[in-house]
Amino acid sequence: MLISRQRHERPKAGARPFALTALRHPAVSKLLTDHRTLLADLLDGLGSPLHIVLPEVFEENVRTLRRAFTEAGVVADILFAKKANKADCYVTSAAALGIGVDVAGAPELVKALAGGVSGRRIGVSGPEKDDALHALAVHHDCIVAVDSISELRRLARTARDARRQATVLLRCRTAGQPSSRFGLSADERRAAVGLCGELADHLVLRGFSFHLNGYSPAERATAAHEMIEHCLDARRCGSLSAELVNIGGGLPVRYVEPWLWNEFVAQNEPAQYHTAKDFEEFYPYGGQPADQAVRALMAHPVDGGESLSAKANRYGIRFVVEPGRALLDQAGFTMYRVQQVDDRRDSDGYAIVTVAGSSFSLSEQWFNSDYLPDPLLMSAGTGADQPFPACVAGSTCLESDMVTWRKIGFPRPVRRGDHLVYLNTAGYQMDSNESPFHDAPLPSKVVLRLGDDRDGTPPRWRLDGIR
Template sequence: MTPVHAAGRPAPAGLVLPALQHPLVQRLFDEHAALLHELVDGLGSPLHLMLPQVFAQNATAFAECLRTEGVDGLVLYAKKANKAHCLDEACARLGLGVDAASAQELTQALGAGVPGPRVGVSGPAKQPALMRLALRQGSLLAMDSLEELQACALAAAAEHGRARVLLRWRPDSQPRSRFGMADAELDAALDVCLHQQAHLGLEGFSFHLTGYSAAERAEAAHALVQRCLDARARGLQADCINIGGGFAVRYVEPAAWRDFQAQQGPAHYHAGKAFGGFYPYAAECHGAAMLAAVLAARPSAQEPLSARLRRHGVRLLLEPGRALLDQAGLTLFRVQGVKDRPDGYGVLTVEGTSFSMSEQWFDSEYLPDPLLLPDRGDAAMPYIACVAGTSCLDSDMVSWRKLRLPRRPVPGDLLAYLNTAGYQMDSNESPFHGLPLPRKVAVEFHAGQRLHWRLDSVAPLRPLQII
């Protein structure tokens, strides 16, 4: 059916890019649409829904990959991807670790029951309060520089303790990164660890790569295994490597993504907007399957990484964030108004701002199609519209793209953006205009398939119902 503008003019066709849906997400829409409206009515728009059971499924898949390969390892959830309390509680119950980069993140993880030794502390030039707390809790500190390593040794001496440390490496493939130490700096850091063994316990090395290449991660991991062997030869412990995150997520079907890329251009976006690039929304290798590819890789005809880790007794740490959050959350915006433009498409204004959809932080756009709730049937005329926030900024666009919706929305309808838990929800949240920060609700299906929800806040721990 050809879309027609409300004024009777032909509208641009609009590209579609359907979002993948986890079965629990489908059940929310199919069986509990009325509840979703009630939650937004009571708690405000936008509203973030978290599904900790899906998070648990993703974490279990990563852990099972390590077990299948016989690799001693630990999955640490990268908290920066989403700050929901229910995820820390899930980590505590599932035996996961947490990657924290602030005293607040570390405190939240500890308060949820994650033991200090299962927390990795990353980030550059760590604040003294964070360093002290990590030392007292026995957390593993990734050292970003020589200066930080020396400061850590002094802090450990002041605490009459011994810091557990990794040395963060900056590979030659990441010359523009501000993080980590190049090879010469890493050698100097080893000397510091040797001379400060009373206060520095070197457990190994770490890196974090940009991009989503399994082969590049495997090559860097092999290099760090060799680093461990060299450090052991000098009398240091060095029995662990941390390969960071960057495990891709698939948001849409590959065929749909190829079609979208082949057709999209500035005409498909409000004001002819152009972007620096898009996330690879249909990654061929993603999630735990990407970890399996890293473990199986043989850079330079070496043995697989998994075999080399086993043979040398090197433990593997990894820090997935987005990949653990795949399908584990969604965001609901309530339509506030609809404006028909004379150039053939509409502008939906929703309650909330684009600060709750953080992809634009990266000069990009969150592309998977949102769902219009309720969809009042196929008989309605398709409607093309972009989505704007409620602020006074012309750049406050939740979706610059001219979306193809099943009908013309009306105030009070909901737009559901799927799979937003990974970085989209709260990286850029702001009380701009005095608007309250959006709330989060944890949603679980319990025994007998009953749906339970609760505000995501610091609260007495509840049992996670594994599905």
């Protein structure tokens, strides 16, 4: 089934009060509409919760992001941020498309290599990496982002012992976030550049990177401009190979329509949540699509009105970008089986739907927040439309194990044996916080390849990690 260039289905306005109807990729809509039996059989056979991963959508996102950088007139190397999802299939797709992978530990690096990604396309980040990870990275010619002078010295020793050169990015604190625990201060940066010159037999300085919270293209453009200036300073000090600026991830994803999100934010209050829980902040679910953010980022004026892209091109700077969530947009969803319904509408005004599984498999609570897009209710039978407000709980013995704290306005009563589908969960939600609590097995991931309507080919599935 051809899925590129297709548009997301738009939710209908005014469907129900406080509804946050999730956008759906056409491929996801087709699976939920035409292949419900297959999905139900997979959930019943492999257990609840179950993660469905869609590498074809991931591949489409890669092409879209590549096109955005090309249209912005810059050269950018895309590294998939492995931490966003542990599924092997995404790394395999990355290798097939010729993009790299960003890793922060030896297990992720080994999986990236095993998935077919060349070491030269692997970036190794994370603060104060250990010597074993350094050795593996040096052996495979990975690009290592270094956070401190002490780590830089250790990396040089590792490269010397291996009789190789380590390829280095210096991660620096930005003017906008000077108190970040990641990166070098201005004085440390200057010392590190000098050290790279002294140890040129063992270290090759390729450029600079930074860590930045938030999703503002303007803030990221400003930080990237700082790194370009660092490259120019390093060149003046003799590091002529300083040509890379790693702008990190932080590309936004749109889960719901902006007007719907703005309406929700304007009316949000603790009464909408179980036990009137009050959250301080949420992910910006109605944000700008990633490709639009790239164009805004590259067009942002940084130096006397010159755009970031123009300045990069003028000085021969290549960008490195490490999207995780943005490449996983719509590339997976999570299914739960309803285990019990405690109907408290007469006393509390809403029900508590308990699912087989826990909130560890929908990891927004890791960020002390709630995953807000509405889950879909899939019922075996049919029933009359009847608004059914309910929150969703996990089946552990923890009061805090709430899959969805927010009261969802389900279109009809939820019953034991029904299925709930949480859309667009591949980016950070599936396994950032997974746990075998209560000796429960970790949820399975099913890789679904879409069929072809033209010849009647059905979807094909396999467990992730099994080929």
